[in-house]
Amino acid sequence: MMIARLGRVFWELKFVALILMCCGGIIIFAKTMEGNKTTFACVINCMDGRIQDAVKNYMRGNYGVDWVDMVTEPGPNKILADNQDVPIIENIKKRVGVSVHHHGANIVAIVGHFGCAGNPVEKEQQIQHLRQAKKTVESFGFDVQIILLWVNGDFKSVEKID
Numbered sequence: 001m002m003i004a005r006l007g008r009v010f011w012e013l014k015f016v017a018l019i020l021m022c023c024g025g026i027i028i029f030a031k032t033m034e035g036n037k038t039t040f041a042c043v044i045n046c047m048d049g050r051i052q053d054a055v056k057n058y059m060r061g062n063y064g065v066d067w068v069d070m071v072t073e074p075g076p077n078k079i080l081a082d083n084q085d086v087p088i089i090e091n092i093k094k095r096v097g098v099s100v101h102h103h104g105a106n107i108v109a110i111v112g113h114f115g116c117a118g119n120p121v122e123k124e125q126q127i128q129h130l131r132q133a134k135k136t137v138e139s140f141g142f143d144v145q146i147i148l149l150w151v152n153g154d155f156k157s158v159e160k161i162d
């Protein structure tokens, strides 16, 4: 009788242990999946190789994203400010769309920089282009935050304009 009761308690304990193990497993699985979720930002950047690392590091450091999608053109602030070259503008929109819809990017940066071959004008004028470019990107209709960045002549330091 006593042995039978002990046997039952033993089986009940095993059952409880099994449930706890299952719960633990589910929690570990959920945490792992959470850890695997990566975040993206999108940058409409100049193609200039000197500014790629600076912009990527700025976005990672200031917006906590894992990855930075680069949509590059020579002097994109000028292209977007002019808003004339329809094929290029549509192509930029398409690439930003991939970043937003497929990677879940919810922030888009537009970049101007010192010594730009694609937009060889002074900083002040490039900042005007950035502000106008923002309006063009807003017209794309993506539900994102749009920021404007300037890369200095050291090709390391980045300023947030707006």
Ligand SMILES: [Zn+2]
Residues within 6 Å of the ligand: 046, 047, 048, 074, 075, 113, 115, 116, 117, 118, 119
């Ligand atoms: Zn450039």
